Structure formats: structure tokens, C-alpha cells
Amino acid sequence: MAKRAGVGKPTIYRRLRDDGLPDLIALALPVAQADLFPPRARQSRDVATLCAVVAQRLTSPVQRQVLAQLGGDPARLARYLQPVADALRTGLGRGVDTDATVQVLLVTVVGSALLAADSSAAHDSAKDLAAAYLARNRG
Secondary structure (H helix, E strand, O other): OHHHHOOOHHHHHHHHOHHHHHHHHHHHHHHHHHOOOOHHHHOOOOHHHHHHHHHHHOOOHHHHHHHHHHOOOHHHHHHHOHHHHHHHHHHHOOOOOHHHHHHHHHHHHHHHHHHOOOHHHHHHHHHHHHHHHHHHHOO
């Protein structure tokens, strides 16, 4: 953000201070959200792989900071994860309780990212958990 504005990081911190932190987060969310998963993954019909990619990306320092800031506000977190939920719905298609399944998969993705030691572990955990859940709950 500082680079885009043509200033140093201290300028950003000095001007925003604590009372400007919500504004800074609001400005940063679209950038972080765009980085959440690559466009090619959005087209995937493989839901378990999509979950794995998003969980892996959520382990980045920026994404962990976003989760920490949004974690106390479920409505804001849901809005932040909405593109992921939409991609999951598309990948699921018909034949399952889509809303409930999407909620379980989002918890799987975020939980895997928060509990994993590294991005590889988050990827593998999310993929395995999502695949197991889908195998049990798809017709």
C-alpha cells in the first residue's frame, strides 16, 4: 500500500495510527481477497482441490493478518470469503445440500489454514478433509 501511494511504511503507520486501522483494513481487503485464490482455481469443478488451494493461500502472513482482524466479526469474514463460497457452490453443482456443505467446507478451509504448521500441511489437510466429507455426503 505504501509503495502504491509513493510513501514509506512509517508514513502509513503514522497517519493511520490505531483509529485508522479499520480504514486501512477496509482498503486492504480487496487486494488480499483477490490474492485468496488464482482465477484458474475459480473455474475448478474439483471442490477438494479448491479447498486445498484456498487453505494453502490462507497461511500467508497477509492472509493470516486478515483472518485475525476479521475473526471477531463473522459477518465481515463471511463477506471476505464470499468469492470462495461462490466457487464452492459452482463446483458442487446439484445433488447436495449446498448451503450446509459450503459452510462445512469453509470451516474446513479456514480451520486447516489456522491449525497447520505450514502451507503444505494446510493444503493436504484441507484437501483430505474436504474429500472425505464430500465422499460421505454426496449422493
